[in-house]
Amino acid sequence: MKKQVRLKIENISLVIACVLFVLMFGAGAIHYDHFGSLSTFLNLFNDNAYLIVVATGITFVLLTGGIDISVSSVVAFTCVLSAYLLQLGWSAAVVICIVLVIGLLNGFLIGYCVQELKIQPFIITLASQFLLRGMCAVVSTVSIPIENNFYKAAALNKIAFKIGRTNAKLYLYVFLALAVVCVAFYVLNFTRFGRTVYAIGSNELSAGYMGLNVKWVKIGVYMISSFCAALGGVIFSFYTLAGYSLQNMGMELDAISSAVIGGTLLTGGVGNVLGSVVGVLIQGVIQTIVTYQNLNAWWTRVTIAALLCLFIVLQRIISIRADKRKGGH
Numbered sequence: 001m002k003k004q005v006r007l008k009i010e011n012i013s014l015v016i017a018c019v020l021f022v023l024m025f026g027a028g029a030i031h032y033d034h035f036g037s038l039s040t041f042l043n044l045f046n047d048n049a050y051l052i053v054v055a056t057g058i059t060f061v062l063l064t065g066g067i068d069i070s071v072s073s074v075v076a077f078t079c080v081l082s083a084y085l086l087q088l089g090w091s092a093a094v095v096i097c098i099v100l101v102i103g104l105l106n107g108f109l110i111g112y113c114v115q116e117l118k119i120q121p122f123i124i125t126l127a128s129q130f131l132l133r134g135m136c137a138v139v140s141t142v143s144i145p146i147e148n149n150f151y152k153a154a155a156l157n158k159i160a161f162k163i164g165r166t167n168a169k170l171y172l173y174v175f176l177a178l179a180v181v182c183v184a185f186y187v188l189n190f191t192r193f194g195r196t197v198y199a200i201g202s203n204e205l206s207a208g209y210m211g212l213n214v215k216w217v218k219i220g221v222y223m224i225s226s227f228c229a230a231l232g233g234v235i236f237s238f239y240t241l242a243g244y245s246l247q248n249m250g251m252e253l254d255a256i257s258s259a260v261i262g263g264t265l266l267t268g269g270v271g272n273v274l275g276s277v278v279g280v281l282i283q284g285v286i287q288t289i290v291t292y293q294n295l296n297a298w299w300t301r302v303t304i305a306a307l308l309c310l311f312i313v314l315q316r317i318i319s320i321r322a323d324k325r326k327g328g329h
Contacts, residue, residue: 012263013262013263013264013270013271013275013311013314013315014262014263014272014274014275014278016263016311016314017261017262017263017275017278017279017282017311018278020261020282021278021281021282021285024282024285024286024289025041025285028285028288028289028292032289032292035288035292037166037168038161038166038168039166039167039168039169040288041168042161042168042169042170043284043288044281044284044285044288045170045174045177045178045281046169046170046171046174047239047284047287048280048281048283048284049171049173049174049176049177049235049239050075050177050232050233050235050236050239051232051251051254051255051258051280051283052177052178052180052181052276052277052280053176053177053180053228053229053231053232053235054071054075054228054229054232054251054255055254055255055258055259055262055276055277055279055280056180056181056184056228056273056276056277057071057184057224057225057226057227057228057229057231057232058071058225058228058229058252058255058256058259058276059184059259059264059271059272059273059276060184060188060197060221060224060225061121061221061222061224061225062256062259062260062264062265062266062268062271063188063197063198063200063201063221063264063268063269063270063271064197064200064201064204064217064218064221064268065200065201065204065266065267065268065269066114066121066218066221066222066268067121067122067125067256067266068110068121068125068222068225068226068252069122069125069126069129069252069256070106070110070125070126070128070129070132070226070229070252071225071226071228071229071232071251071252071255072129072229072248072249072250072251072252072255073128073129073130073131073132073133073136074103074106074128074132074226074229074230074233075229075230075232075233075236075247075248075251076132076133076136076233076244076245076246076247076248077099077102077132077133077135077136077139077233078099078102078103078229078230078232078233078234078236078237079233079236079237079240079242079243079244079247080136080139080140080144080243080244080245080247081095081098081099081102081139081243082095082096082099082146082233082234082237082243083140083144083145083146083237083242083243084139084140084144084243085098086146086147086148086151087144087146087147092148092150092151093150096234099230099233099234100227100230100231100234102230103226103227103228103229103230103231103233104223104226104227104230106128106132106226106230107222107223107224107225107226107227108219108222108223109128110124110125110128110222110226111218111219111220111221111222111223112219114218114219114222115215115218115219116215129252133245136245136246137245139245140243140245141245142244143242143243143244144242144243144244145241145242146237146241146242146243151237151238151241152241154172154173154238155171155173155238155239155241157171157172158170158171158172159172171238173235173238173239176231176235177235180228180231181273181274181277184224184273185272185273185274188272188273189272193217193220196212196213196214196217197217197221198269199212200212200214200217200218200268200269201265201267201268201269201270202268202269203269236248250301253301253304253305253308254280254283254304256308257279257283257304257305257307257308258276258277258279258280258282258283259271259275259276259279260279260308260311260312260315261275261278261279261282261283261307261308261311262274262275262276262277262278262279262280263275263315264276265315266312270315282307283300283304286300286303286304287300290303
C-alpha cells in the first residue's frame with residue numbers, strides 16, 4: 001500500500017508539472033513571435049544544461065529527506081578554480097578530474113557530518129556554501145577568462161537541425177547532461193542503492209531494520225549531489241568560458257525548486273529525476289518569457305519562488321489526502 005500511495009502522489013505531481021510546462025510554452029508561442037519554434041525549445045536545454053545536472057544530483061538528497069544548499073558555491077568554485085588552473089597552463093583533462101574529485105570530497109565530508117556527527121544538513125551545507133564561496137574569492141576576485149582550446153571546442157561544438165525554414169542547434173554538452181539524467185534514472189529505479197534512497201526518505205528507521213545500508217547511502221547521496229554540482233560547474237565553464245567568484249548566487253533555489261516543482265517531496269521518499277528536468281524546463285520558459293517581455297531579471301526569481309510555494313502546498317495537500325485514504329483502508 002505504501003508503494004501505491006507513493007507512486008500516486010509522484011504521478012500527480014509530475015503530471016501537473018508537465019501540464020504546466022505545456023501551458024506556459026503554449027501561451028508563450030501564442031503571444032510572441034518565434035517563441036514556439038524548435039530553436040526556442042532546444043535553447044531551453046542549451047541554456048540550462050548545467051542546471052539539469054545540478055538538479056539531478058540534488059534530487060538524490062531531497063529523496064532521503066535531506067537538503068544541500070552548497071551546490072551553487074560548488075559550481076562557482078569549480079568555474080573559478082578551473083579558469084585559474086587553465087590560465088596557469090594545466091591540461092583540461094587534469095583540471096576536470098581535480099574539480100570533480102573536489103566535488104566528491106566535499107560531498108563525502110557533508111554526508112559524514114550529517115550521518116556520523118548528526119549535524120543538521122542545512123547547517124553543514126550552509127557552512128560548505130560559505131567556505132567554497134570564500135575560497136572562490138581567495139583564488140580570484142575578478143573574472144578569469146578561459147582560453148583553453150578544449151573548453152572552447154566543448155563550448156562551440158553543436159549538432160544543427162533544420163525542419164522546414166527553422167534552424168536550430170543543440171550543443172554537445174547538453175548530451176552530457178542528458179546522459180547524467182539517464183544514469184540517475186537507472187540508479188534510482190533499478191538498483192538496490194536507489195531503492196534504499198526511497199526507503200530512507202519514507203522511513204529511515206524502518207530502512208535500517210530491513211538491513212539496508214543507511215549509513216553509506218546517506219553519505220553517497222551527498223557525494224552524488226556535490227559531484228553533479230562540480231560537473232554542472234564544468235558544463236557552466238563551457239557555457240560561459242570564464243570563472244567568477246560571484247557566479248550563480250542563489251542557484252541552490254533554482255535546483256531545489258526544479259526538483260520540487262517536478263514532484264519531489266521535501267520530506268523525502270517521493271520524486272524522480274525526470275520531474276526535476278521538467279522543473280528546469282519550466283524555469284527556462286519563465287526566464288524566456290521575462291526576456292521577451294523585457295522585464296527585470298528578478299521577476300524570474302519571484303515567479304519561481306511563487307511556484308515553489310504553490311507546489312509545496314499542493315504536494316502537502318495530496319500527501320494528507322493519501323494518508324487519510326490509507327488510514328481509511
